[in-house]
Amino acid sequence: MNIGGFQVERPIARGGMGEVFEATQLSLGRKVALKVVASERNADRSFVERFRREARAAAAIEYPNILPVYETGETEDGRLYMAMRLVRWRGSRLTSGRGGR
Amino acid sequence: MTPTEALHLLGQIADALDAAHDHGIIHRDIKPANVLLERGGGGGTVAYLADFGLAKGDTLATASNAAFHTSSGNVLGTVDYMAPEQVRGERLDRRADVYAFGCLLFTALTGAPPFPRDSDYATMTAHLNDPAPIPSRVVPGIPASLDEVVARAMAKNPGARAPSAGALMRWAAAQPAAPAPAAAAAPAPAAAGKPAAAVAGARATLLVADRSRAPQGGPDHGTPPTLLPPTSGAGVGRGRLIVVAAVVLGAALAVSAVLLLSGESEAERPFGERLADALEPLIDDNESVTRELEGLRAGGSPGGALDAVRDTLEGLDSTGDELSDLAPPGGEGATLRQAEELVGAERDYLDAVGSVLNNPGSPRIGELVRLEGQADDALGDLDPVAPGLESSLGGSEPLIAYSESRLSAREQREQQEAIASRQQEVQAGAEEQELEFARQVDAVLEPSCPV
Numbered sequence: 014m015n016i017g018g019f020q021v022e023r024p025i026a027r028g029g030m031g032e033v034f035e036a037t038q039l040s041l042g043r044k045v046a047l048k049v050v051a052s053e054r055n056a057d058r059s060f061v062e063r064f065r066r067e068a069r070a071a072a073a074i075e076y077p078n079i080l081p082v083y084e085t086g087e088t089e090d091g092r093l094y095m096a097m098r099l100v101r102w103r104g105s106r107l108t109s110g111r112g113g114r
Numbered sequence: 115m116t117p118t119e120a121l122h123l124l125g126q127i128a129d130a131l132d133a134a135h136d137h138g139i140i141h142r143d144i145k146p147a148n149v150l151l152e153r154g155g156g157g158g159t160v161a162y163l164a165d166f167g168l169a170k171g172d173t174l175a176t177a178s179n180a181a182f183h184t185s186s187g188n189v190l191g192t193v194d195y196m197a198p199e200q201v202r203g204e205r206l207d208r209r210a211d212v213y214a215f216g217c218l219l220f221t222a223l224t225g226a227p228p229f230p231r232d233s234d235y236a237t238m239t240a241h242l243n244d245p246a247p248i249p250s251r252v253v254p255g256i257p258a259s260l261d262e263v264v265a266r267a268m269a270k271n272p273g274a275r276a277p278s279a280g281a282l283m284r285w286a287a288a289q290p291a292a293p294a295p296a297a298a299a300a301p302a303p304a305a306a307g308k309p310a311a312a313v314a315g316a317r318a319t320l321l322v323a324d325r326s327r328a329p330q331g332g333p334d335h336g337t338p339p340t341l342l343p344p345t346s347g348a349g350v351g352r353g354r355l356i357v358v359a360a361v362v363l364g365a366a367l368a369v370s371a372v373l374l375l376s377g378e379s380e381a382e383r384p385f386g387e388r389l390a391d392a393l394e395p396l397i398d399d400n401e402s403v404t405r406e407l408e409g410l411r412a413g414g415s416p417g418g419a420l421d422a423v424r425d426t427l428e429g430l431d432s433t434g435d436e437l438s439d440l441a442p443p444g445g446e447g448a449t450l451r452q453a454e455e456l457v458g459a460e461r462d463y464l465d466a467v468g469s470v471l472n473n474p475g476s477p478r479i480g481e482l483v484r485l486e487g488q489a490d491d492a493l494g495d496l497d498p499v500a501p502g503l504e505s506s507l508g509g510s511e512p513l514i515a516y517s518e519s520r521l522s523a524r525e526q527r528e529q530q531e532a533i534a535s536r537q538q539e540v541q542a543g544a545e546e547q548e549l550e551f552a553r554q555v556d557a558v559l560e561p562s563c564p565v
Contacts (some may be wrong), residue, residue: 070139071165078130080150080164100150100162 015039016094017086019047035099038083045083046100050093061093068095117256120222121287123151123161124215128279130163131215135208135278141165142206144214145195146221193234193241194227198270201238209272215279216246216267223260224252228268242270250294259289423468430461 014021019036025046026033036047050064068085083096115123127149134141141148143165150162193201197213200206220228228247229240246268250256263282269275276282437454 070137074130074134074137074139076130076133078126078160078162079133080162097164098162100152100164 016047016049016088016092017084017096019045019094019096021047021049036096038096044099045096046098048095048097052090052092064093064095115222117223117260117291120219120260121283123149123159124219124222125280125283125287126161127163127218128215128283130161131208131211132278132280134163135211140206140208141211141214142200143195144211144218146218149218193237194221194229196238196241197272198242199272201241207272209275209277212267212275212277212279212282213269213272216264219260219267220247220249220264223249223256223264226252228264248294255293257286257289257291258294259286259291261294262286420468420471423464423471427461427464427468430457430464433457434461 016036018039020039021034021036023035024032025035031048031050034047034049036045037043038045065085068082071079072082072085080100081098083098085093085095087093127144131141131144141163144163148163148165150164152160152162154160195214195217197206197210200210217228227237229237229244231237231240246265248261249264250258250261263286266276266282267279434454434457437450437457
């Protein structure tokens with residue numbers, strides 16, 4: 014399945030807003046994390062507006078320790094997506110190890 | 115995770131948070147799931163902060179208490195990391211993120227969030243009312259400096275909180291990793307008593323350091339502020355007094371250099387040199403005050419700090435005498451007056467420090483802030499004494515060194531001013547953003563981000 018210029022490979026997370034996939038950006042051949050908004054959100058213009066604004070905000074920060082947003086867009090059928098750097102571990106590792114209860 | 119790992123990884127997150135705040139962006143949802151880790155090329159681990167500004171709260175979507183919602187009826191944030199003002203549904207600024215960062219650090223250090231309770235409601239109530247738990251009481255051996263970072267970040271009152279998570283973590287990283295006293299390790303975090311005096315002191319520190327907000331911010335829990343060590347941690351600068359002295363000295367030597375270079379012949383030593391001599395003892399004295407106040411903040415007794423303040427005040431007296439004996443050559447009277455004003459402002463400031471040390475309950479924080487500001491103003495007046503100094507120094511290495519310290523102090527101050535004004539902009543921007551946010555949002559977003 015392709016979304017925008019991305020080849021979707023496998024789901025890696027799911028939430029109320031939509032799904033996150035591992036995907037390949039076809040133009041550059043790089044792996045990305047692709048967040049795709051559930052289609053039922055399409056009609057909600059305030060949501061759409063906010064999604065875009067926040068994507069722009071995250072992209073504007075440009076800091077080495079802020080997850081880079083590569084691209085955001087809308088598919089032909091109106092679903093929003095956001096491509097980000099693909100990172101393997103999530104921070105639950107922060108709470109493992111010593112002292113855990 | 116070990117304190118070292120926490121410093122390394124969460125230090126990166128703290129810096130990321132600062133960067134976002136400097137862009138006027140409030141994250142609102144700092145929590146472990148929004149921290150992504152990646153093995154770096156050199157074998158280290160890179161931490162990323164993700165999901166900026168995407169308020170999420172699926173687990174809260176059914177919460178019925180209106181207080182947990184924004185004006186548009188939405189729930190924001192995750193209760194484990196939720197600042198008191200967020201619980202109350204108030205407008206948020208960067209300090210809400212700092213609070214959440216403190217909770218995150220606590221979680222990373224101890225393996226559990228600060229207020230684990232049976233229900234979200236109980237956790238939120240704890241954010242409002244219960245003292246912040248002390249990491250080393252849960253996991254003995256955690257350095258006191260990290261206890262202090264958590265305490266500073268998790269102050270109930272935003273005005274008593276550090277404004278910058280990055281500065282806090284850099285401060286902690288610079289401290290020797292002395293474990294917190296083990297004797298204190300006994301009660302479970304939920305039952306932990308009042309924060310230690312050092313923690314109360316840290317709050318007072320931040321009241322002073324975060325000058326723009328300090329006057330209206332009293333410490334929470336009715337714990338009186340006890341002292342006011344300026345710290346590097348909160349941006350205003352632990353070494354402020356030292357910087358002041360270095361700048362004065364640099365300026366004085368600049369005068370000396372200018373006089374020398376202008377070919378003026380002196381039967382006696384140049385005015386600038388004598389001015390420098392008169393001011394030089396301030397460096398040592400002020401350093402000792404700073405050291406003592408830091409020791410006090412780390413749990414020492416106020417005796418040493420009081421002695422240092424007294425010594426410094428005496429030193430200021432003799433400096434004042436020496437200044438009045440200086441007969442400045444024509445045109446330098448203004449410099450002398452500026453130096454005298456600076457000495458006077460520092461004296462007022464140190465007097466107030468001594469007064470607070472003598473009366474731990476003294477509510478004089480606002481006045482301290484004002485006096486410190488006056489000392490800064492005096493410094494600002496003195497600063498332009500020798501612009502272009504560096505080009506006229508020739509090969510004199512000590513003078514160049516002084517000149518550099520003067521310039522770097524000026525840069526530091528300019529940076530601080532820029533940061534302060536940026537903070538104001540950010541705050542204004544955040545309020546605007548909040549309004550727009552409240553109007554627009556009527557949905558909560560999904561809770562996870564890329565694995």
